Amino acid sequence: MAGYIVLGIGFGILLRSAGYGVLWAFAMSALIYAGSMQYVGVGLISGGASVLTVMLTTLMVNARHLFYSISMIGRYQNAGKYKPYLIFGLTDETYSLLCSGAAPPDGDADLYRFLVTLFNHSYWVTGSVLGSLLGAILPFSAAGIEFSMTALFIASFTEQWITHKDHRPALTGICSTALCRFLFGPSSFLIPSMILITLVLTVLRGKEETV
Amino acid sequence: MTPEHAHTAVLVAVMAAMTALTRFLPFLVFRKRIPPYISYLGRVLPPAIIGMLVVYCLKDVRLTAAPFGIPELAAGLAVAALQAWRRNAILSILGGTIIYMLLTRMIGAGI
Numbered sequence: 001m002a003g004y005i006v007l008g009i010g011f012g013i014l015l016r017s018a019g020y021g022v023l024w025a026f027a028m029s030a031l032i033y034a035g036s037m038q039y040v041g042v043g044l045i046s047g048g049a050s051v052l053t054v055m056l057t058t059l060m061v062n063a064r065h066l067f068y069s070i071s072m073i074g075r076y077q078n079a080g081k082y083k084p085y086l087i088f089g090l091t092d093e094t095y096s097l098l099c100s101g102a103a104p105p106d107g108d109a110d111l112y113r114f115l116v117t118l119f120n121h122s123y124w125v126t127g128s129v130l131g132s133l134l135g136a137i138l139p140f141s142a143a144g145i146e147f148s149m150t151a152l153f154i155a156s157f158t159e160q161w162i163t164h165k166d167h168r169p170a171l172t173g174i175c176s177t178a179l180c181r182f183l184f185g186p187s188s189f190l191i192p193s194m195i196l197i198t199l200v201l202t203v204l205r206g207k208e209e210t211v
Numbered sequence: 212m213t214p215e216h217a218h219t220a221v222l223v224a225v226m227a228a229m230t231a232l233t234r235f236l237p238f239l240v241f242r243k244r245i246p247p248y249i250s251y252l253g254r255v256l257p258p259a260i261i262g263m264l265v266v267y268c269l270k271d272v273r274l275t276a277a278p279f280g281i282p283e284l285a286a287g288l289a290v291a292a293l294q295a296w297r298r299n300a301i302l303s304i305l306g307g308t309i310i311y312m313l314l315t316r317m318i319g320a321g322i
Contacts, residue, residue: 006301010308020219031227040264041226045219054222058229060260065230067253069237070245076238090234144312150268150283151290151307157265158294158303160258169255173262186270193266197259198252205251 004035004093004120008127009134010148011038016135017142018046025132029125034091036156037061039149053190060194068095075113082114089117091124172200278318286311 012025020042028038040061044054068090075098076086094117135142161170176196180189241249269287272280290307294300 003301006305010304024219024223028223028226031223032230034226034230036264037226037230040267041223043267044226045222048215048218049222051221051225054225055229058226059233060256061264062230062233063260064253064257065233066237067250069234070241070250070253073238073241087234087238088231144315145308147283147286147311148304148308150265150287151304151311152300153261153264153268154287154290154307155294155300155303157258157261158291159298159300160261162295162298164258170258170262172255173259174266176259177263177266181266181270189270190263190267193263197256197263201252201255201259202248204255205248 004123005127005130007035007152008124008129009131010145010152011035011042012128012131012133013135013138013142013145014039014042014131014148015128016132017145018042020045021136022129022132025128026125029128030121033089033121033124034062034065035093035124036152039152042149047187056194057190064092065090068092068099071099079110079113082110086110086113086117089121091120094120168204169201172204173197176200282311282314282318285314 008029011029012022015025015028016022028041032038032041037058040057041054044057049057069087072086072090072095076083079086097116097120098113157170161167164170177189177193180193180196183189184192237245269280269283272283274280286307289310290303293303293306297303
């Protein structure tokens with residue numbers, strides 16, 4: 001919960017320092033509602049990226065959500081009127097809170113899940129709006145605040161490096177992207193990187209199966 | 212709305228639509244069985260994409276001119292060390308960002 005407020009504030013300040021005000025912060029957090037994608041999104045919108053790049057980048061960055069949804073198909077089956085919102089709000093945080101399945105035994109499980117989703121969404125939007133307002137009145141220059149995005153991904157990278165035994169996917173991501181950045185330059189390497197990553201991972205899978 | 216804002220609004224809408232797609236698609240498509248290739252990608256894509264995003268964040272760092280990426284390297288190592296030590300993402304992000312902001316100011320001031 002505190003995590004969403006703090007990360008939201010970081011996003012709001014970052015978006016403000018890129019030249020977009022509080023309405024943009026509110027709209028992005030309310031409508032997109034995907035933490036790391038919104039950090040990436042700041043760079044994409046301020047760099048005037050193409051629709052195709054934004055489309056593919058969003059799909060790749062959020063590919064993990066496919067698997068959150070897959071694992072919730074059974075649990076959300078009978079959620080009725082709450083179902084569309086529960087699916088819309090299935091973020092990393094909400095997933096990690098709800099996948100452990102600890103709904104109150106005597107209560108309405110669907111209502112409980114709806115409220116968890118709604119509160120997380122509210123924290124995220126509130127944090128983003130606060131950050132945007134804070135960014136406008138910051139008593140010192142916010143230059144360098146963009147490193148919070150780099151730090152977010154380095155922290156995630158370190159965490160998954162510690163928890164995963166197989167480091168080949170992580171190394172594939174780093175090396176393929178570094179190679180494409182070198183070959184295609186700083187403004188058009190994301191799409192080639194995503195294609196190369198998918199190809200290399202597919203080849204690695206083929207090897208795995210024959211072993 | 213300026214044309215530039217209109218383009219931004221389109222990009223925000225695209226991000227919202229594609230994010231929703233990744234969340235809704237499995238409920239619409241995989242009612243019965245998930246193809247093995249898809250569940251394999253689900254396992255290996257997330258760590259690879261995080262690696263991609265680390266490189267993406269560092270795409271404009273110039274290694275051949277001062278300050279040679281030193282603030283990024285030092286602050287990045289600090290984030291990794293903090294994360295390995297305390298396993299608290301908020302602490303790692305705040306710590307690394309503060310170190311980065313201090314380092315770039317010190318270098319800017321010629322210290």
